[in-house]
Amino acid sequence: MFLPANVQTNIDRIQNRINSSANTLSSKTEDNSEKIKNLIEAVRLALIILSAVMLLLTFLGFVFSLFGMQFLVYILVITGWILVTGTFILCGIFLLLHNVTGDTCVAMNQWVQNPTAHTALDDILPCVDNATAQETLTRSKEVTSQLVNLMNTVINNVSNNNFPPNFGPFYYNQSGPPVPNICNPFNSDLTDRTCAPGEVDLNNATQAWRGYVCQTSGNGICVTRGRLTPAMYGQMTAGVNVSYGLYRYGPFLVNLEDCSFVRQTFSDIHATYCPGLRRYSRWIYIGLVMVATAVMLSLVFWVIYGRERRHRVYTKQRTPGGFAGDKPS
Template sequence: MEHELFAVAAVMAGLSILGFLFSVLGLRFLVSLLVIAAWILLTNTIISSGLFLLLHNVVADTCVAMGDWVAHPQAHTALDDILPCVDVATANESLYRSQEVTSQLVALVNNVVVNISNRNFPPGLRPLYFNQSGPLMPVLCNPFNPDMSPRRCAPGEVDFGSAAREWKRFECQTTGPPGSELCATPGRVTPAAYGQMTAATSVSKGLYEFSPFLVQLQDCSFVRETFTSITNYNCPGLEQYSRDVYVGLVVISAGVMLSVVFWMVHTRHRRRRAMRKQL
């Protein structure tokens, strides 16, 4: 934008100089053309100045509203209706419930792995028996203890990121109608069961990874951090920049307006003098 302002100032200065020369030389037609061009440019400059003044006021009001909301989180501010935040206790309860769901999904998947896939049932015990065989599948790591505190993965467990890849090695090729498939090759899980297990794992992974961020959105802590950064680092420079731009445009507009008035007055004065000499 700085280069555009310099270009506008240069054009306006050029018009002012040309208008002054043409008016001194008495070139009324060229002065009239310059007056028309100058008024067009002046109109555009004034409109641009008004837009930047509006931008400056919007930026200033927005920054004040964000700063007030950050400084007084319990008070009723202008942003409360736009950002309805819940209290910390409710947000923490939501996080706890999401952790419970994650832990329950992991337990469900591990129940299938331990009690079905890794068991060798007799052929008559359908549908638990599907000719599963081979090395045992690893269980899925539960990231939470029973009290929902963080838990480290035990040796032999697979985490959310590697579960699908590791379990793929235990998938068998099947024969038979859908719903009654039997493994035709060594393996501990059918393709259908593998798909269901990986889907449940993906849901657990999503809850585990994004629940803290969603809770930050819910209690507005993430928004508060963002607003603090904007008000401290972006607002001062943006307010100064928008103010400088519209002030510069106003100065340029005022200078061109005075130049146009001077051209018109000087040209009319020369025309009157010429008429007096003729008389």
Template sequence: MAMGEWVENPHAESALSNILPCVDQRTTNNTLVQSKQVVTNIVSVVNRFIYSIADANASPNDPNYYNQSGPAMPPLCYPFDSQLNERQCTSQEVSSSNASLVWKKYECQVTEYGFCSSVVGRVTPEIYSQLVGAVNESYALEHYTPLLLNLQNCNFVRETFQEITSSYCPPLNHYLKVINAGLGLISVGVLLCLVLWILYANRPQREEEFVKPSFAQKLKHRFSKNRNNNNNNTNSSLSNAAGEV
């Protein structure tokens, strides 16, 4: 079965290998490592801004000053450690899944010049939207890259085919055997009906063949009887004539 052969060795030449080209595990691992590095770089850029600008009590003469004040804004959590292994976020960090909700509390109202007009606020609405956009990109790379790589190396397809071949193929084979047996019985029945029809169609012709000779014999017998009667009458007439003479 082509599906079973492909599940056992997806990189071999088979009927499905041209339809589902798969990359090797090494390429998949390299792609996953690069995606983790990109996520780490995005988190580093976001946290650098939070530490150096948003949470900094800058003076009015500072070019990064926009009247930010109030409690310090929590940094974004690094999902991976230095070895790119998964790590747990600390209580002082916010994860990429809820960073937008937490940081919304640190958003300030701005004046027409772009400065915070409220007493408490660490980011302007424009800065907040940029930070949330970066977090969304980090979240997408962190959570969706493994799923996409499962499609790239055909793990998802392989698991699906394994489930199909183990759970659905045996009952399907049983039903196919039953269907084949039923079709065989139907074929035999049709063949028998055809034979009986041929025998029935030839039956009247055979009866006519038997009827025709018997009818001819009856006519021959009748003609013979009439001829004998005529001969007897002739002989009687001759006898009478001879007696009279």
């Protein structure tokens, strides 16, 4: 109500952008997290099923070979070769994943250790220089301080004054205890400032002001005790939200801008997750190679055993005293 029209428009626009960005970031993060979890769960289930099928195939082939069920053995041999081929392909995929993971971890570590060197990640993560980032932080502090000063000016000169009824738009029958000022977190030189007694912090100003809001009539005049109309309270709440957002998240956004946050994240990933990820991916493809090789050797041994069994039966039939020799000529 008492803020300039351009300031109100800018506050509403910034608030909408902040809310939209926060909602988009939260939604995308949740979706990506869910997709990654589903992918990992699907891979885990596929590996378990593949291992179980391989073990079952090996056991059945062993049993069928012992009992001389050559037809079933041949069926298992054909099925086994298909599974072995698929397992080797899957092993190659995990080997590729292992190499990509290793190269990515090395690239992240090089980018963190050499922030001024041109690396492959520079083309993916365009970072601004430190001077530009600090200029952005300074401007965010200035906007925060100016918004707080503007709202305190409205509180001191309008809300906490008792104007006569003929004093135009500044009179709306305000009454009751004075509205506390907002604590400006910065001095005039933008250094950190300590709150004075009686001031309210940016993070709880809207809750503190809620008790000073009056009920108004159709023409905007307070009909109950209070020094803030609902319209004023809404505009000042929007201003507080923008000021608090810039004050609270401005340094974080600057860290995003100059990639300090990304460097710290990459450093944590390289130190915490890269060793385990590379180790476990190596275990997976080595395990797949061992399983595929074992099944492949089992297939070969089944065929050899089947041929040897038929050869023994044939030899026994042709040997004197065997099954064929007992028959009359």
